[in-house]
Structure formats: structure tokens, C-alpha cells
Amino acid sequence: xxxxPFPSKRAPIYQDVPDDKWYNWRWQLSNxxxxxxxxxxxxxxxxxxRKALSAAHLFRVDITPYFISxxxxxxxxxxxxxxxxxxxxxxxxxxxxxxxxxxxxxxxxVPGLVHRYPDRVLMLVTxxxxxxCRYCTRSRIVGDPSATxxxxxxxxxxxxxxxxxxxxxVLLSGGDPLVLAPRILEEILSRLREIPHIEIIRIGSRVPVxxxxxxxxxxxxxxxxxxxLWMNIHVNHPNEITAELAEACDRLTRAGIPLGNQSVxxxxxxxxxxxxxxxxxxxxxxxxxxxxxxxxxxxxxxGHFRTPIAKGIEIMEGLRGHTSGxxxxxxxxxxxxxxxxxxxxPQYLISMSDHKVVLRNFEGFITTYEExxxxxxxxxxxxxxxxxxxxxxxxxxxxxxxxxxxxxxxxDELHDRGxxxxxxxxxxxxxxLGIGDGSRISVxxxxxxxxxxxxxxxxxxx
Ligand code: SF4
Numbered sequence: 001x002x003x004x005p006f007p008s009k010r011a012p013i014y015q016d017v018p019d020d021k022w023y024n025w026r027w028q029l030s031n032x033x034x035x036x037x038x039x040x041x042x043x044x045x046x047x048x049x050r051k052a053l054s055a056a057h058l059f060r061v062d063i064t065p066y067f068i069s070x071x072x073x074x075x076x077x078x079x080x081x082x083x084x085x086x087x088x089x090x091x092x093x094x095x096x097x098x099x100x101x102x103x104x105x106x107x108x109x110v111p112g113l114v115h116r117y118p119d120r121v122l123m124l125v126t127x128x129x130x131x132x133c134r135y136c137t138r139s140r141i142v143g144d145p146s147a148t149x150x151x152x153x154x155x156x157x158x159x160x161x162x163x164x165x166x167x168x169x170v171l172l173s174g175g176d177p178l179v180l181a182p183r184i185l186e187e188i189l190s191r192l193r194e195i196p197h198i199e200i201i202r203i204g205s206r207v208p209v210x211x212x213x214x215x216x217x218x219x220x221x222x223x224x225x226x227x228x229l230w231m232n233i234h235v236n237h238p239n240e241i242t243a244e245l246a247e248a249c250d251r252l253t254r255a256g257i258p259l260g261n262q263s264v265x266x267x268x269x270x271x272x273x274x275x276x277x278x279x280x281x282x283x284x285x286x287x288x289x290x291x292x293x294x295x296x297x298x299x300x301x302x303g304h305f306r307t308p309i310a311k312g313i314e315i316m317e318g319l320r321g322h323t324s325g326x327x328x329x330x331x332x333x334x335x336x337x338x339x340x341x342x343x344x345x346p347q348y349l350i351s352m353s354d355h356k357v358v359l360r361n362f363e364g365f366i367t368t369y370e371e372x373x374x375x376x377x378x379x380x381x382x383x384x385x386x387x388x389x390x391x392x393x394x395x396x397x398x399x400x401x402x403x404x405x406x407x408x409x410x411x412d413e414l415h416d417r418g419x420x421x422x423x424x425x426x427x428x429x430x431x432x433l434g435i436g437d438g439s440r441i442s443v444x445x446x447x448x449x450x451x452x453x454x455x456x457x458x459x460x461x462x
Contacts, residue, residue, distance in 0.1 A: 004243070004246050006241050006242050006243045006246050006282070007243065008242055008243040008244060009069045009242065010065075011042045011065070011071075013042055022065075022066075023213045025211050025213045025214040028066055028130075028211050028213060029064070029179070029211070031064075031065050032062040032063055032131070033062070033063045033065070033068050034060075034061045036050060036053045042073065043071055043081065045085075046076050047088075048087040048088040049085055049086065049087050049088075051091075052086035052087050052088050052091060053086060055086075055088075058086055058091075059134065059142075059143060059301055060132050060142070060144070061085075061086055061132060062129075062130075063132075064130055064210050066210070066211060066213070067080070067084065067130075067131050067210045068084075070239055070240065071085075079236070079237040079269040079275075080237065080239055080240060082268055082269050083133055083134060083135075083236060083237075083266070083269060084131055084132065084134065086134055087134075087304070089303070089304035090134055090302070090304065091301075092303055094306075096298045097298050097299065097300050098299065098300070098336070099140045100140055101298040101299045102137060102297065102334055102336070103338030104116075104138070104338070105140075106338055109160055110153065110156040110157055110159075110160050111153045111156065111157075112124040112149045113157045113160055115160075115164070116338065116340050117340060117392070118388075118389035118390070118392045119167060119387060119389070120168065120169035120170070120171065121167050122173055123170050123171065123172050123173070124138075124174050124175065125149065125172050125173070125174050125177050125185075126148055126174040126175035126179065126180050127142050127143065127144055127145065127147045127148040127174060127175045128145065128148070128175050128176065128179050128180075129142060129143065129174070129176040129179060129206065129210070130176060130178075130179055130206065130207050130211040130214070131206075131211075134301060134302070134305070135264060135266060135296060135297075135301065136299070137297045138174075138175075140300075142174070148175075154188070158191050158192075158195075161192070161195055161198065162195055165197045166387070166390070168197060168198065168200070169198075169199060170192055170198055170200075170201050170202070171204060172188065172201065172202065172203045172204065173204040176205050177203050178203070178208075178214055178215075179207060179211075182218070182219065182222065189222075189223075189226040192226075193226050199228070200228045200229070200230060201230075202229070202231065203230070203231045204231075205231060205232075206233065208245055208248040208252070209233055209235055209240055212242070212247065212248035215247075215248035215251050215252060217251065220251050220254070220255035220257075221255070223252075223255060223257060224257070227256060229256075229257050230257065230258050230260070231252060231257050231259055231260070232261065232262050232291055233249070233260075233261055233262075233288060234261065234262050234263065234264075235263060235283065236266060236269055236279070237269055237270050237279060238275065238278045238282050241279075241283070245286065246285075246286045249288055250286070250287070253287045259287060259289065260289045260290070260291030260292075261283050261288045261289065262291055262292045262294065263290075263293055263294070263329070264296055265294065265295055265311065265312050267304065267306060268305075269305070271311050273314065273315050273318030273319070276293070276315050280319065280323065280327040280328065283327070284324070289326065290328065290329035291330070292332055293315070293316075293329040295309055295331070295332065295334070297336075298336050309333065309344060312331045312344060313344060313345070313346055316328075316344075316346055317346045317362070320346070321361060321362025321363070331343065331344055331345060348360055348361070355370065355371045355373070356368050356370055357369045357371065394406070401434070401435050401436070402436060403435060404432045404435045
């Protein structure tokens, strides 16, 4: 690995810890900081931090000696400190906060398996992490050992996957899968690999960031038996990029695991274009592709981290075109209520006519794209495989001509206004010709061809 200019730090209190302990991930886990007394030995606490640490029902606190060493003890606004040291602000409720803002548990056919999208699932395999982020989306279960998933729930997850062939991609998360005992992690991977329709496995982990010493050769040797395996790490600020993280990422990429980064837009931590530029530049230097920048979720404890969505758009404006496309993440709002990730970006399309599109670039250069006169959609490439997306074709389904509209649930009932079924109300009138299977809808006792193009509602159109 080339010599990269990333620091390696140890707080003064750890200077005398022998290397064989410091670089041992088990030592790091057993020496995590969580009491006010322990904190005070590393960083002088502010009043708000002391208040939070004495609060009842505080989301779990634990910080590895490695990660707390990255904090500047003199700076109460240190961007790493804000992510992991609780403050009184996280005790303040805010409008719209929820316990499970992404409705993950509602989209779980069995405990711990979130099936939100057509072809992939999120599989929660533990509630434990190496350190705990104060804005954690899953704080409702994360950090609580009693909430962790049992063997019978794990078996239910596997059985669901076996009987659901539309799932081709499984994302292991939690909690953090890389804090699991190696034997248990390998069992999960091998059981998944026994399912023929699971094409790829992904791991979402902040262990390389909180505990890079966990990424041993032994771990990567085990992981690479289960390819194709992808991994997303979670870095929010350039100060988290150290020599140790660079080495952990080097090990993972040499084991053939492509790395991406998911970061969360956090007020006072990374809500600045120049911080974000440095972050994405440093990430690509350690061969990690910036993948998502998340808008902070509406989750309890995270109110003081939230920014307006406009801040995210400003950041994307300052990245796209200003740096390599490879370094630009997709900015997303994870839809409250469980709609999944919705990309949000500045407006680049200025106007259009029947033959011309007007676009602008990052510099404000305005150009036109002349549309082709002879484009024949009937001659478009033909797919070899068309994956079914039962009930979830959504807006794409409208473009494909599966249906002509998507109606909110209860739309027809509302517009019936409690009226009567009368002679002018004939279902045939509202079935568009050539949409869906192209046939007219059938009503009971009718001779018309069978139904197939009834308008969809969100419950069946997705
Ligand atoms: S590492 Fe992930 S799951 Fe664990 S506390 Fe942080 S955000 Fe939550």
C-alpha cells in the first residue's frame, strides 16, 4: 500500500498500553469507555455531556479506546466527539420523531428481516456494535443485548429467504455483523450461500472505523470464501480516516471485497461542502467509493443532528462537477414511514420542447441537447431476463404501460361520496385502451375479455 498521509493516534492515557493489546480487537472491545469517570480520564466532559451520561434510558454508550483517541480533548465541538459522546441535546424531543422512523419492523415478514424492495432484503443479525453513534437509526433495538435475534428467529430468516426466490441480494446489518463471534458470522454466510437464488451478499459495518484491528487476515480469509461479497463502511468526517482504517480497507479490498461508504449528513459534523469534499477525496484514496449521503432520520435522539434538506442539495451542488464523479455519493432521504431511499439532487434540467432539452452544468454553463428525430422505441434492445417485481413496479410500471395511474388508498371510496351505484357508473369507462394487458375490464356477467388492467392502488402498485 502506498504511504498515505493519514495519522495514527493514541490518547495519552493509552500511551503505555503494549502494542499486542492495543492492536487486539478483543482488548479494544473489553476496554471501551462508557462511564463519566472513564471519560474524564480521556476528555474533560462538558456540562451537557455529564447531564446526558447520568440520564435514565440513555441510548447505549460505548467507545473503543482507538476511536476516542481520535477526539481532540480540547475541542467540545470536535466532529468525532459529537458522533459518539452523548449530550443533553439528544434528550430533547422534536416534532415528527419516531421510534422506528423507517417503519422497518412493519416491513419485516419475520423478526429482523426487512423486505422493503423487490429483489433484496436487510437482514439484522445482531444488536451489538463496536461503539454507538448518537444518531443511530436503529436505536430502538441497537445496543440492547436483550433485543438481539434468537437462533429460532435466525432460522425463520433463512427459511423466509429460501422460499422467496425474488430475493437476489442480502444486506447483513444490525448492529454490526463484524462484532459477531467469527464462528457465528461464518455460519450466517455459509447458510446464505446454500441458497441458490442469493446472488450477492453485502455487509454494512462500522467496525473498520471504530475497531480497524478487527479486520485481521483471518477475518478476510474467511470472508473471501463467500464471494461475491460487498461491504459498505460508515465514515462521516475526514478525521476518521487514519492509517489503521486505511490498512483495514487495504486488507478488505485485497480480499476482493469492493468497498463503499455510507455517511449521514450531521449538523456540526459534516454539514459543509469543503468538509464533504475532503471526506470523499480521502475515501477514494483508501479505495472506498462514496456511495450514499443520507439525510438524518427522524429518530429519537437525533433532533440536534438534523439539517434542512436544502443543505444536502447545496453539498451535492458543491460536489458534482467539482470533483471526480467517482467521488460523488448519491444524496438520499430515507422515506419516513418506510418508502425506502429517495434520491434528491439539484435541478440540472432547465427546460424542454418536443425536440430539445435545455440543461445546465455545475458552472452555470447552459447547453441544449437536440433530441433525435428518428428514434424507434420498438427497436429498443430486448431483455433476456425480465425480473418480476410483484406489486412494486411503481412509477416504472406506469412507463411500461402496466397501468395508467396510481391512486392513494381509499381514493375510489372517497370519490364515491357515499353515493349510489347508478346507470352512469360503468367500470368500462375508466379502463384505458392498450394499457395493462390491452383488454377491457370484465365485470360479473359480462361477455368482455377477462380483467387484467384494473387501475392499481398503492397497495398493489407499490
Ligand atoms: S454502527 Fe450503525 S448500527 Fe451501530 S450505532 Fe452506529 S449507526 Fe447504529
